[in-house]
Amino acid sequence: MERKPLALTVLDILSALSLLIATYLALFYAPTEAVMGAVQRVFYFHVATAWVGLLGFLAAGFAGVMYLVRHDLKWDVIEVAAVEISLVFFFIAIALGSIWARPVWNTWWTWDPRLTTAAITELVYLAYFMLRQGIEEVERRARFGAVYTLIGAVSAPVTFMAIRLFRTIHPVLFGASSEAAKGEFSLAPGMRVAFFFALFAFTILFVDLFWHRIRLGRLAARVDQARLQAG
Amino acid sequence: MKPRAPFLQSVWAILWKDLAAELRSRELFSGMFIFALLVIVIFNFAMELDVATRRSVTAGVLWTTFFFAGTIGLSRSMAMEKDRGSLDGLLLAPVDRAAIYFGKMLGNLLFMLLVEALILPLYSFLYNQNLFNGGLFLVILLGSLGYAAVGTLLASMSIQARTRDLLLPILLFPVLLPLVIGAVKASGGYLSGAAREEILPFLNLLLTYDVIFLSISYMLFDSVIEE
Numbered sequence: 001m002e003r004k005p006l007a008l009t010v011l012d013i014l015s016a017l018s019l020l021i022a023t024y025l026a027l028f029y030a031p032t033e034a035v036m037g038a039v040q041r042v043f044y045f046h047v048a049t050a051w052v053g054l055l056g057f058l059a060a061g062f063a064g065v066m067y068l069v070r071h072d073l074k075w076d077v078i079e080v081a082a083v084e085i086s087l088v089f090f091f092i093a094i095a096l097g098s099i100w101a102r103p104v105w106n107t108w109w110t111w112d113p114r115l116t117t118a119a120i121t122e123l124v125y126l127a128y129f130m131l132r133q134g135i136e137e138v139e140r141r142a143r144f145g146a147v148y149t150l151i152g153a154v155s156a157p158v159t160f161m162a163i164r165l166f167r168t169i170h171p172v173l174f175g176a177s178s179e180a181a182k183g184e185f186s187l188a189p190g191m192r193v194a195f196f197f198a199l200f201a202f203t204i205l206f207v208d209l210f211w212h213r214i215r216l217g218r219l220a221a222r223v224d225q226a227r228l229q230a231g
Numbered sequence: 232m233k234p235r236a237p238f239l240q241s242v243w244a245i246l247w248k249d250l251a252a253e254l255r256s257r258e259l260f261s262g263m264f265i266f267a268l269l270v271i272v273i274f275n276f277a278m279e280l281d282v283a284t285r286r287s288v289t290a291g292v293l294w295t296t297f298f299f300a301g302t303i304g305l306s307r308s309m310a311m312e313k314d315r316g317s318l319d320g321l322l323l324a325p326v327d328r329a330a331i332y333f334g335k336m337l338g339n340l341l342f343m344l345l346v347e348a349l350i351l352p353l354y355s356f357l358y359n360q361n362l363f364n365g366g367l368f369l370v371i372l373l374g375s376l377g378y379a380a381v382g383t384l385l386a387s388m389s390i391q392a393r394t395r396d397l398l399l400p401i402l403l404f405p406v407l408l409p410l411v412i413g414a415v416k417a418s419g420g421y422l423s424g425a426a427r428e429e430i431l432p433f434l435n436l437l438l439t440y441d442v443i444f445l446s447i448s449y450m451l452f453d454s455v456i457e458e
């Protein structure tokens with residue numbers, strides 16, 4: 001039995017601690033936004049979870065390419081881990097965003113580029129798991145998974161641009177914003193601290209979860225192998 | 232080993248093989264066509280396609296019909312190869328894998344265009360709306376090309392999975408969204424006689440989609456059928 005690496009345990013503790021601090025900063029330290037009030041505090045974790053979703057999305061695309069080039073099942077395990085994390089965290093980001101949007105936009109949902117692209121990516125990833133479920137052969141499952149991850153990775157930016165041809169109301173925090181955006185605000189110094197710390201905390205959490213999930217995938221593969229040998 | 236056949240000749244041979252098989256059985260085309268017709272009938276009663284509604288939804292109804300009928304064609308055309316064992320024959324043949332992709336893709340595209348060519352006058356006839364419009368034809372060509380490009384790749388994956396027919400639309404529709412937006416908006420623009428500047432962004436979108444997904448499907452096809 002492979003022992004859990006010490007660095008991973010340290011990372012567990014670190015991510016739990018930094019999450020606690022991020023929660024404190026978001027809920028108590030950051031000043032209350034003047035117009036939106038307390039609901040604006042959702043934003044710190046909303047952006048951070050979307051960020052983790054994006055990291056997973058990028059890691060999945062990268063692992064997909066690596067698998068098709070190297071044909072090493074190691075990359076397949078990494079790809080599944082990344083897709084799973086991305087699926088969960090995009091979902092959390094969408095849920096948190098809806099909680100914020102209800103009072104500010106006066107609707108739970110709107111077909112905005114970001115919202116729709118995140119939702120479509122969720123659907124792509126659900127389809128990804130359905131595809132994998134339908135194939136027993138390990139090598140083929142990995143190959144098809146990688147192909148579909150790549151198709152999804154390419155289609156997401158195209159989807160985003162396509163929906164952008166319509167007007168958007170999603171606020172843009174950095175860079176130019178569209179005139180139609182609703183619910184914009186500028187980051188006060190206290191907010192900035194809470195915001196960047198949340199990003200930092202969730203990045204650590206991402207690395208921690210990613211590591212755990214890859215380890216789990218490797219162990220699962222070993223169990224499968226042992227079961228085959230046992231007949 | 233025999234030398235590889237020239238690329239275009241192999242593409243043509245595969246396309247011709249599909250056409251000849253279809254000419255004899257006619258099952259693919261008639262299936263797609265009757266299904267498309269049924270979708271239009273269902274739309275008629277589901278949405279009450281009176282004159283006012285029709286003006287705004289015709290483009291959407293047409294594309295939904297084409298896309299749904301298209302999935303039937305895609306899964307049949309690949310399942311036929313798999314079930315008759317002719318896929319193995321194709322893979323053994325001394326032709327470029329890319330030629331197999333383009334041959335199958337062109338076949339799928341052709342069947343879709345045929346169905347569309349029949350549905351358009353029928354829709355015009357049923358709803359007394361003139362669909363004879365050069366711009367619309369261009370949009371249909373671009374939209375169907377993108378659809379066949381990504382559909383052929385995904386269908387050749389889904390037929391190798393246990394849940395094959397169930398799987399294809401689930402894999403296909405999420406990545407089809409840009410195509411839906413571009414095709415519906417551009418067709419609607421041409422049908423309502425909108426200005427060129429309004430339609431152009433959506434034509435560009437269709438063109439971009441076609442180029443991107445043709446190239447990526449062409450590159451990935453090798454990984455999907457390698458045995």
